[in-house]
Amino acid sequence: MKEAAGKLERVHLSLKEKVNLVLPYVGRKIMEQIKAVALIVVYLVLFQVVALRIPIADAAIIASGIAVIVLGLAFFMEGLFLGLMPLGETIGIRLPQKTKLPVILIFSFILGVGVTFAEPAIGVLQVAGSFIKAWNAPLLFVVLNKYAMLLKITVGAGVGLAVLAGMLRFFYNWSLKPFLYIGVPVTMALSIWATFEPNLAYLSGVAWDCGGVTTGPVTVPLVLALGIGVSRMTSKDGGEAGGFGVVTLASLFPIVTVFLLGIILLPSVPAPMDQKAFLASENRAKAVALFDSEDALFGYALRNASIEAQSGLWDGDKTAMLSYVAKLGSDEGLRTRVLGKGDTATLERWAIGNGSQEQRVAALGSEEAVRAAVARVDVSNSSSLDLPDLLARNGAAAVQAILPLVIFLVFVLAVVLREKLPHPDQLFIGVVFALIGMGLFSIGIELGLSKLGNQVGSKLPSTFKRIELTEQQTTISGFDKSIIQTAVNPDGSTVQFFYANLNDAYVQVPWDEKRFEDSTGRYQYVPTHGPLYGETMGVGGILVVIFFAFVMGFGATLAEPALNALGQTVEVLTVGAFRKSLLMQTVAIGVGIGIAVGVMKIVFDIPLIFILAPPYAVLMLLTKLSSEEFVNIGWDSAGVTTGPITVPLVLAMGLGISTQVGVVEGFGILAAASAFPILAVLAVGLVTNSKKKALLEAAGA
Amino acid sequence: MTINRDFSKIHISLYRERAKETLAALGRIGVTGIHVEAGRSIQLGQASGLARLMSSTQPISEESVSVFTFLVPRELERDAIAWLVGELGLDHPGRGSVWATQVNMLATHAAWVEAKLSIPTSSARLIASDLTGLACIVQKGEANEIARIGLSTGTAIPVITYGIGTGLRNRLGLWRILVPAEKEVATLVMHASEAEAVMNRMIDEGQLDQPGKGFIYVYPVASGVLDTKFHVGAESQAASVEQIVSTLDEIRGSTEWRRKSFAPTQGSAKKRKFLNNLVNFSITCNEGQVEHFTQVAMTAGASGATFRRLRYLSPGEEKSAISPAREVSILTIGPDKVGPIAAALEKEGLHEAESSGEILISPVAKACTFLGK
Structure with missing residues (x-):
């Protein structure tokens, strides 16, 4: 017992004492995150x-990016545990005490929709949408572009219904199993059916991704904390560690709702076809339906379709085309409707970037104007580091x-439930930490991990085939064809090559006619790399890739913040009997296997359904056998594995x-990556339970 | 509402998988007002493969347990234990423990009704008396190594629960977030004669008499039937040690023969200052309010406390006025402070429906922590 009895006066710390408290605390938190990301980065x-024998480009930026990730994760996790999770849990406990079921259900639905709109990853899908060509996948195109908002609402409704169903489960102590027995076969059936309808087939990738995307690092801990709070109030027995399951529903329901949206929109969109047929006048009505107006269709075609298809x-x-383009050059109103902006710079950028020579002349008026514009307009995308933009x-x-989520939750707690905020100071600093952490963390990912991942990813095939290192391209000017030499193959045929001196190394370069520009005397030399392990498409190289995929999945999963929060929650609820490290490693092994399988799918071009159906069939069986808790x-x-790092x-x-x-x-790697961790956790659960059963049976003798 | 009545508080600790059947059994004899706490029990496990080569200490096997507590009138204590032992098979090694401490219910809320128990007579059971409970509160993550002493000396199977510590931490303002509040509470129940030696070893192991390390105390346990399965794993003998122990207990008619004498450890040889004759002042109330009441208690004279989360279940009652999410705060204080603190809490509204708070007092024989220089 300490001597410090008496009144609860504030104890004021000296600066030295504060430093003595802060340093070990910060050190501990940073160390935790260094441990979390160390494996994936070092690997x-x-x-x-x-293994690939390629030096790392931009090493300094990547290193600082990774340092920023560590810092960001440390802040973010602390923010979760100090602010967001206690807030979620408090509301979870208070809701059933203070309100009736309908209010709780309305709250759950709003929360689900809100969470979806807040999740930054949902924006990633829209970025992906800009790469889809309207004629290749009309349904996907329209959903990601014209109806992007509708898609968000659809996903939000799915998540909202999921949170609602999750709360109903807690109230009536329903098992999760029936939801899975119905939900998984429905999504599977929809996916199988989709493979026969080309438009839906393209959409099914997005449908599955939407399920994963909404369960991000903010949503998962919040929804978990809420669930735990509610089930503390409603659970009827003294055992089960309740509160889980909402995340699962939140990744299943949106798949169904997105498919439904697709099916509703399907009759109004044309079937996938080539550019020419798509832009032909017979198809006009249906094609225009994909855009806001006919002018927008023209603008899209001018930018994206080949000249011939246009x-x-x-x-x-x-002549009709050229007069249209000329009108585009003179009529600012038309320009605004077609190209989005009325200024001449936009017109020039289109003409130089996309137009044919005839179109350029028609649009800009004369050949001189075209030449002047070519000199002025830089169509390449500059990729220099733009720090203010990154931060903003x-x-x-x-x-x-x-x-917005925190404000909504605080509003519900203070106004609807009329409760005081528990530890407002702690909550406030938690939210601030979470904000700082989330910001730093995403910056770090963009600067460090994505860059590093892109480098490794793009070079990875060099293990089993020859790839071109385009970023190391060199232009040899004043190339003299007389230095070309001839070498003989064992079968007597010949190949041509020449020697080049690049960075003080004498390199043999295979001669490629196409890379030589006769008029300028320039030769474009692109170094190649690989196959490093065995011959092209050899077993050795592919094994290296699969092994790489496994370890990468394993390492990335260990660094995922949402899984960290889930593991922590499980450990606390079982008072340490189910360790966080055990859960995280089990899940990580599952993700590793899943990603390795997903890579095999790509390399051997196996249809997605063959990758997904068997594990899900086994899962249904294991789910039947497993205890409710492990299910x-x-x-x-599985829902939390597809996070911002993986x-x-x-x-x-x-x-x-x-x-x-x-x-x-x-696509498909991610889908496989979420099936296998479930298998891994259920398998561990079955082993644990059979041990326990043996213990109980031995005791019951 | 002041009650000031003596009760026996029964504790049942068993694997979480048996929680449902336990609850059902308690419902059958009319027990109401049950508090359940989640915990983990530790037993000695078996090292396998590489682990056997790498480490010299036996690994620890951890399992989730549920700890049930409820009050019964003093005169029914032994009947209740006997019935529960028979009903839940607690006389078989590995099936769990049951024990009772004597408490005084100082005050409770208006909705409290005494449970009407109807315990069928059961065959005579061997129930140990002369037991001692030991509670050790340390930083999260450190309980296993300290509680292990109970296993390695063969005296008790520890049950570890989580708690939140408060005291100096709460007076630091926002700087408090830098001080970890998560604690682990290890509870070990053993024969009274062994408690002192185990306590001393645990103080040595955890340096509990050093600043900021933890708090340990022992308290009387009136009666109980304790689990004797100290390790898990394959058996290689005709009968396991715990089977032999329970058979001998039966033949001898008591557990007295198991008394062991400990060689004093080096650390315990030195003079150690203990705190004697304290009481545990426990405040149980609805979730979210225990912190406030503890603060009130602290201004009225207590110096620190540990909170733990409980679940409140009342099998007979359809709609209970009491929240299923409950918390308990345990303050170890001098007996002279009980009156003022109880009065302050009553004034603050602890016993009103909003909090449905209850105060239990139980003796603490001996305690040890850092006492200042």
Whole structure:
């Protein structure tokens, strides 16, 4: 017992005492996060340098980016535990005490919708939408562009219904299993059906991604805390660690709602077709339906379609096209409607960037004007580091993700429930920490981890095939063809090559006619790399890629903040009997396997359904056998794996491999990455439970 | 509402998987007002493979347990324990423990009604008396190593629960977030003769007499049937040690034969200052309010407390006025402070429906922590 009895006076600390408190605290928190990201960072660096034998570009920026991630994660996690999670749990406990079920359900639905709008990752889908060509996947195009808001609302409704259903579960102590027995087969059936309808097939990727995207690092801890609070009030027995399961529903329901949206919109969109047919006049009505107006369709076609396909807009009448373009040059109103902006700079950028020579002349008036514009307009996208923009963008995203939710929750607590805020000072600093953390964390990912992931991902195929290192391209000017030499193959055929002296190294360069520009005497030399392990598409190289995918998935998962929060929650609820480290490692192994399988899907071009159906079938069986508790925790941990660290790395790798292998879409890795961790957790759960059963049976003798 | 009546507080600790059946059993004899706390029990496990080579200490196996507590009239204590032992099979090693402490219910809320128990007579059971409970409060993550002493000396199977500490921390303003508040509370119930030696070893192991390390105290336990399964894993003998122990207990008709004498450890040889004759002042109330009442208690004279989360269940009652989410705050204080603190709490509205608070007092025989220089 301390001597400090008596009144509860504020104890004032001296500066030295404060420093003595702050330093170990900060050190501890930073160390935790260094441990969390160490594996993935060290692994990526080593893999690129040792296994791929390519030095890391922009090493200084990447290193500082990773330092920023560590700092950001430390702030963010502390903010979660100090601010967001206590707030969520308090509301969870107070809601059932102070209000009736309908109020709680309305609150849950609003929260679900709000969470979706706040989640910054939902914006990623829209960025992805800008790469989709309208004629390739009309349904996907219209959903991600014209109806982007409708898509957000649809996903939000899915999440809202999920939170609502989750609360009903807690109130009536329903099992999660029936939801899975119905929900999983429904989503599977929809996906299978979608493979027969080309438009829906493209949408199914987005549908599955929407489920994963909404369960981000802000949503998951908040929803978990809320669930735990509610189930503390409603659970009827003395055992189960309740409060899980909402995350699972929040990743299942949006899949269904997005598919429904697709099915509703399906009759109004044309089937996927080539550019020419799409822009032909027979298809005009349906094509215009994808855009806000006919002018917008013209603008889109002028920017994105080939010159030949564009002519379909005027039924192949070239003069009609040129007079239209000329009108574009003179009529500012038309320009605004078609190109979005009326100024001449926009027109010039379109003409130089996309137009044919004839179109340029028609639009700009004369050949001189075209030449002047070519000199003036820089169509390349500069990619220099823009620090103020970086800070502003990520800061805004962090504020958007956290503040509206916190304000809503505080409003509910203070106005609807008429409760005092518990520890307002702590809550406030928690929210501030979360904001700082989220901002820093996303900056760090953009600067460090994504960059590193992109480098490794794009070079990864060099393990099993020859790839071009385009960023190391060198122009040899004044190339003299007489230095070309001939070498003979074992079969007697010959190849041509020449020697080049690059950075004081004498390199043999295979001669490629296409890279030589006769008029200027320039030769474009692009170094190549690989195959490093065995021959092209050899077993060795592919095994290296699969191994890489496994460790990358494992390492990235250990750094995921939402999984960290889930693990912490499970550990606290079981008073340490189910350790956070055990859960995280189990999930990480599952994600590793999932990503490795996903990579195999891309490399061998296996249809998605073959990758998803077997594990989900096994999952249904394991779910039947597992205890309610493990089913909840296992399925929830799948929802949190697709977080801000894993997703960019996986996408970078998937994109790298699929472009090199020539497969159209890299989607599917993420879907596989969420099936296998559930399997892993349920398997561990079954082993744990059978041990326990043996213990109980031994005792019951 | 002042009550000032003596009760026996029964504690049942068993694997969480058995929580439902336990609750059902308690419902059958009419127990109401049950508090459940989640915890983990630790037992000695078996090292396998690499771990056996890497480490010299036996690994610890952790399992989730539920700890049930409820009050019964003093005269029904032994009947209740006997019935529960039979009903839940607690005389088999590995099935859990039950024990009773004697408490005084100082005051409670208006909705409190005494449970009407109807305990069927059960066959005579071997119930140990002369037990001692030991509670050790340390920083989160440190309880396993200290509680392990109960296992390695074969005296008790520890149950560890989480708590939140308060005291100096609460007076630092926002600087408090730098001081971890999460504690672990290890509870060990053992034969009274062994408690002193175990306590001394635990003080040595955890340096509990050093500043900021923790707090340990022992308290009388009136009666109980304790689990004897100290380790888990495959058996290689015709009968396990715990089977032999329970058979001998039966033959001897008591657990007295198990008394062991400990060689004094080096650390315990030195003179140590203990605090004697204290009481535990426990405030149980609805979730979210215990902190406020503890603060009131602290201004009235207490110096520190540990909060723990409980779940309140009352099998017979359909709609209970009391929140299922409850918290308890335990303050260890001198007996002279009980009156003023209780009065201050009453004035603050502890016993009103909003908080539905209850005060229990129980003796603490001996305590140890850093006492200043």
